[in-house]
Every structure is written in structure tokens, then in C-alpha cells.
Amino acid sequence: MDRLVKPDVEELNLVFIRGQKCSTTFALTNLMHTMSVAVFLDTTNPTRFSFHHALVVLPPLATVSFTLFLSQSSDQPPNIAPNPDTILVHSSIVLAGNTNQENLHLLFSKSGRHIFNDATIPINFVGHDIIDFLLSSPTSKIVNHSFILSRAISFCNNHELNSLLRSAAKTGNLLFFSSLITVGADVNHRDVDRESVMSLAIRSRNVDMVRVMVESNFVIDHSVDRFLHDAACVNGVETMEVLCMNYLDIDINSVNPRGQTALHIAANHGYIEVLEFLVTLGSDSDVVDNKGWTPLHCASSEGHVAAVEFLLNSSVFVKYAVTKEGKTAIALAYENDHMDLYDMLYLRDVLHKAATVNDISGLKKCLAEGAAVNGKDQNGWTALHRAAFKGRVESVKLLLSHGARVDVEDDDGCTPLHRAVDAGHGQVAMLLVAQGARASTKSLIDHMSLKNYHSLVDPLC
Template sequence: MDRLIKPDTQSLDLFFIKGQKCSQTFDLTNLMHTMPVAISLTSSNPSIFSFPKPFAIIPPLSTLSFTIQLNNPCHNPPLSTPPNTVLVRSSMLPTGKAHQDDLRRLFSKPGPHIFKDAILPISFVGPQAAEFLLLSQPSSNNLEIDFHFSKAISRCDESDLTSLLRIAAVNGKSHFVSALIEAGADVNDKDSNRDSVMSLAVKSGEIDIVQVLIESGYVIENKIDRFLHDAAAMNRVDLMEILCLGYVNLDLDSVNSHGQTPLHLAAINGQVEALQFLISVGSEVDVTDIDGYTPLHYAAQEGHFEAVEFLLNHSVFGKYALTKDGKTAFALAVENNNLGLYDLLHLGDLLHRAARIDDVHTMKSCLAQGARVDGQDQNGWTPLHRASFKGHLESVKLLVSHGARVDVVDRTGYTPLLRAVEAGHVEVAMHLLSHGAKASLKSLKGMVNCDVESFKNHPSLVNTLHQEKEKA
């Protein structure tokens, strides 16, 4: 026989509550049919754990209860690696009688009369112990931590597990998230504010936890969940991608309490990558919120140049859309003194129009306010292209004097010089040539049909154009 007694448990689980003493009662049974047995209980850390009855006598085939207790209340469970333990020793006691001092002397002397019946690890259980482990330990595979945590949550009900799951989601503890879900936490639980565990994970930017929740069966509710809004505001394209892949029914244009879509949130925060992703997967670029604001309105109001530029390239009517207060994106930029947006939202258009009708006064005003002299429209035309094609020499001179590039190529390969030649405007062409316009360019196929004979009184220009026709 290698032991005299049998414990009723393989570990001692103390339910931990902050600031309170905790204890655990367990039973020991004498396996001897005729012989009483003396018992000794020893903690591996006596300064932390103690026993009201460290020594006792158990009659034959009888059972006695014993209690281990935490000596002092503490804020955090006193965990150790490896775990603290209780050593259970026994010795046959034929007389069946002995005082505590006698028992202490009996077990103080090693020898074959002393049996080591059990070594019981000490664990702390309950939600407060689990929360301490969750917040204090890294989210990674560690056998000791896994042991402590699995023991701690073994005494938690579904409500406790779900609360811990929310804490794990906020703090990015993906390893603990998986353990809690396996133990019975409700992945679809929502709090009084209708915030879900998934919402907390997205707001915290925890992509690993988002993936775990998707795989664990989180059911999305398009009327409530605003995950894309949160991800868009943070410019987390990776989160948006995993959400779109995980939920084919995800509403890209769902709205929050202000009627704003994820695209609005991306625009408000100037998140260009989020804008690019959302539009690429089908978000409506000119959608309006309850105040009539499009994403472009918000980007202009906040002064996000790159976001404004991107939205303009994809918007149908955003530049001219009015809020319920009758304001354009340009008006909002002006209100907020976002000078760098004036050209994109208004001055550029005004300068192009003025160049087309030879309104030199307006052109000077636009340029003075910051309009880009080489700003291109959807066809790649600059104001100089327009003035040159219309033959407006004064406008051409003004633009060139303000630094307009004379060799900018539009989307069909034409420079302002070629537009002037195409339209038969000799003086404009000569002025451009005199200011560095190149008569020899690669994209000149369009010159073949130019009326070169109309320039016969300008032999130098005719010779140049004939040469280009031959090249073409």
C-alpha cells in the first residue's frame, strides 16, 4: 500500500473575491479497515495559506473535512508558477489517540512510517480571478496560464463568461476569447447600449478577435451593428475586408443615428484608403445624411485635401450638391477657412470657364485666390488648353505669365500649341512657341488634318508644322 488516505478532489479551488478571505473545504477518507490514521496538511507557502486543523486523526474507513484558507484578504489572487500546493501526509496510529504536539512530532521525523498520500495544486476560481489573469497575462499559448485560466472560469456561469468575453475583446486577448467561447460565453450578447462583443473588438481594432467571432457564429444585424462605420473612421481597411468577406449580406450603406454611412465617417476623418475600399465594393459616393451632407461636404468642411480630391474624381454631382442649409462643399470650405480646397471645389472650374470665354478679370481674381494655373479637367485640359483652342490671346498671355506649363498633354495627346494649331489660331501658336512650347512631340498624330495652308503668311510656323506632318 502506497497511501493510507484518499482525497475527494484532485485540486483545491478557492473562489476568489477581492478584499475578502477565501477558503475551500475538502474531504479525506481513511482507506484502512481497522487502523486509525494520523493526517498532516502542509502548504508549500505557509505565509499565504493555512489550515485551522493542520493535524487530525481519522478512524478506520471514516471521512473528515478539512479547510484551507487564504491568510490575508488581497486585491489580486496570489498566483504562482508552478502553482502552490498542499502536501497530504499520513501515518498509521495504532492507539488512535494523540495530542496535537504528539502529531507534530510524529510528522517532523521522516521515515518509512510517513506516507505521502497526495499533492493537491491550489487554484483560484471565479470571475474575479479570471479577470485578473485575462488582464495581467499575454494572449498567447502558455500551459501554466492556460491551466490557471481554465480553472478560474470553471466556476463561472454564462453571464460571467460573457462579461469576461467583452473584457477580452476590448483588451485584444484573442487566446482568452477562444477559451471563453468554448466554455459557453454568448458571442451574440448585447449590453444595455446594444453594443456587442463584435462591436467592442472592431472599435479596439482587434482583427484576430473579429475573425474568431465570425468563425464562432456571431450573427450580424444590419439595423443595429455599425462595424463598418467604426472601421472606416479608423481607416482599418483590413477590418472592413474581413467583415465584408465574413458577411455577404453586410449593408455597405447602413446609416447611424445621424443618417451617416461608413463613407461619411471615412470622409469626416479624412481616411482616403477607407474611401477607396468602400467605393470599390459599391458604397454610394453621393449619399446624403439627415442634414443633406454628402461625404464630400464633410471632407471639405474638415479640410481633408486628399479625401476631397478622391471624392471629386468619383462623385457625379457632389461638388454642386446642397445641404439642407443650402451650402455647397465649397461654401463649407470657405466657412472653415480651408484655403487649400478652394481650387478643387470652385476656383478651378471658374478659371476654366473664364479661360474659355476670355474673361481676363475673373482669371486674375481666381489666380490671386489660389487657383491652380495648370489644373486639369476630366479630359486633361488645362485653362491654357481652353484659351489656346478658343484663340484668346490675352488669356493665353496671362496664363503663361503666371507660370502655366506650355507643354502639358491632355488625354488625347494634345498640348495647348496643338489645340491652337488645330483651331487655326496663328497668334496664339506663335506666342506659345516663343515661350518654349515644343513643336516636336511624340503624340502628334492629331496634327495630320490641321489646315497648315492657313498659316502661309507665317513661314517659320509652316515649316515647323510641315516637319511634324512628315513625322506623323
């Protein structure tokens, strides 16, 4: 015979609850038909665990329950490693009348063949708080996450699974997230404020988690969900693509309680790729929020130069829009000391207008104040394009003397020389060619009549 008693479990699962002295029970059965058996229980970590009765006599074939206690309450589990603490079950046959505690202690105090080591029972910590602890711990510091997770999950109820799913979404932990869904966590669960798990997943910047939710049949509630706004907050272009491809009824111009579209949010953060994606899909760059702010107001107020430039090119009149307080984008830039926007939002317009009307004094003043001589308008025109198109020789000379590029192209692929020839201004055309503009190009011929081309360009070649 190799043992006297048999446990009813191969391993013991202890549901860990933060701040409580947790306990669990198991049973031992005496395998002897005619003799009593003394049992002594110990653990590999006696300071951590205790028993209600560690030394007991079991009558023949009797089964007795034992309770294991975690000795002290704690905010985190003491040991969740793959090699856990264990219960050590020792037994020995006892004769009748020799069962008082003093004699039993003496019996187990001496090693020998009379002592049987009947079982070694691993102690596993399981439950909601274990998974929550794993989620908040660096993966590198806990060996075999997935094994511990799968065991701990089986002791969670539906409410706990849904709570943990939200925690996994917040931390962006895809392994835990997928495991929780597999065992029954509800992807469509919402909290008391109707916030969805999808919103948390998007804000965690984990696009794979968003894909898992889509594949798990997540349902959008268009009355409260503003997922494009959530994605815009975290520069989530890829997430936006996933959402728009799988939810074709998503409204690209939906607004939050402040009246802001996702474009407002992206502009406020200066996320260029998001702005480009939204505008390409049809987001309205002229829309105003509850304060009368356009996305340009948002970008200007925060000083996002690239975003301001993109939004200016997306709308002809947006730079002149005023808020409910009567403020333009340039006024908001001034208020917040974003002087690098001065040229883009104000000086450029003045420079282009001066070039158009041949206002030399105005041109000099703008350039002295820092206007970018090669700054483009929403059509890609520079001040030199405008002066050339209007035949303003003096303006062309002044702009060239301040570094204006002769071969810069507008949105139609036309240079200032194209515009001068197209409008029939031979003197300006010759001036530009003298400054290095390329005259013999197929695009010039394509842009005007052959007669007009030869009359203006032949003398230059």
C-alpha cells in the first residue's frame, strides 16, 4: 500500500478576493476498512496558509472536510507562478486509545516508515481579482500568463467577465480580451452611462481588438456611439478604416454633445492623416460646433501649422468664418501666441491681393513682415502666379528679387510662365524665362492655342 488516505481533488483552487482572508475546502477519505488513520496537513509555505484543523483522526473509510485559509488579507495575490505553493498530506495508522493531540504530534514529529506522504495538492489562486491583477502587471514579470488566465477565468461569473472585458479593453490586452470573449464575455455590454466596450478598445489604440469586436458581432448604437470621435482622439486612421468598412451606415459628420464632428477632434489634436481620411470620405470642413467653431478654429487655436494649411486648402471661405464670439481663426491664433500662423491666415492673402493689383508698397510691407513669398492659396497659386496672370511686371520683378520660385506648379500643374502665356502677357513671360523658367514644354503647348504659344515663346527660344 502506497497511501492511507485519498483527497477529493488533484489541485485546490482558492478564489482570491482583495482585502479578505480567503478560504477553500477539500476532503480526505480514509482508505482503510478496519483501521483509523491520523492525518497531518502542512504546506510548503506555513506562514502564508493555515488550517482549521491540521491534525485529525479519520475513522475507517470515513471522509472528513478540511478548510485552508490564507493567513493574511492582501491587495495582491501572494503567489501566482506556474510552480505554486502546495498542501502536503501526511498520514499514519493509529491504534485505538492513542489519539490524543499530544500523542499525535509526537507521532508525526519523527520521520520513518510509519509516516505516509499521501498527497501533494497544488494551491491555485483563481477568480476575478487574479485576472485584474494580471492585467495590471507587466507581462514579462509573470510567467505563463495564458495558463494562469485560463484557469482563473473559469471561476468568474458573467458580471465579472464583462467587468474584466472592459479592463482588458482599456489596457489594450488582446490576449486577455480574446480569451474573455471566448468564455462568454458580452461584447455588447455597456456600463451605466451606456459606454461601450468598443469605445474603450478604440481609445486603447489596439486596432486588432476592434477587429475582434467586429467579428464578434458588436452592434453600434448610433444614438450614443461616436467611434470616429474616439479614433480621432488617438490618431486612429487604421481604426477608422476598419469601422467605415464594416459599418457602412456610420455617419462621417455625426456630432458629439458639443456639436463637434470627428474632424473638429482631429483638428484640435493636429492629426493630419485623420483629417485627410475624413475629408476624403466627405467630412464637412465648414461645419461649426455649438460655439460656432470650425475645425480650422480648433487647429488655429492650438497652433497646428500643418493642420491649418490642410484645412485652408479644403475650403475656400473657411478662414473668414467667425465664431459666436466674432473671432476668426487668425484671432484665435493671436490670442494663443501662435505667430507662426500669421502668414498662412493673414499675410498670404494680403500678399496675393497686392500682387494681383500691383500694389508694390503693399508687397514690400508684407514681405518685410515675414510673408512667405512662395506661400500657396487653396488652388496652389503663389503670389507670382497671380502677378504673372495679371501681367504685373513690377510685382513680378519684386517677387523674383525676394526669392519667388519661377517653376513652382499650382494644383493644375501650371507654373507662373503658364499663367502669363495663357493670359497673353509676353513681357512677363520673357522676364520669367530670363530668370530660368522653362519655356519649351509640352504642357505649355497643351495649355494654350498653338498660335498664342509661338507668338509669345518663339522670341524667347
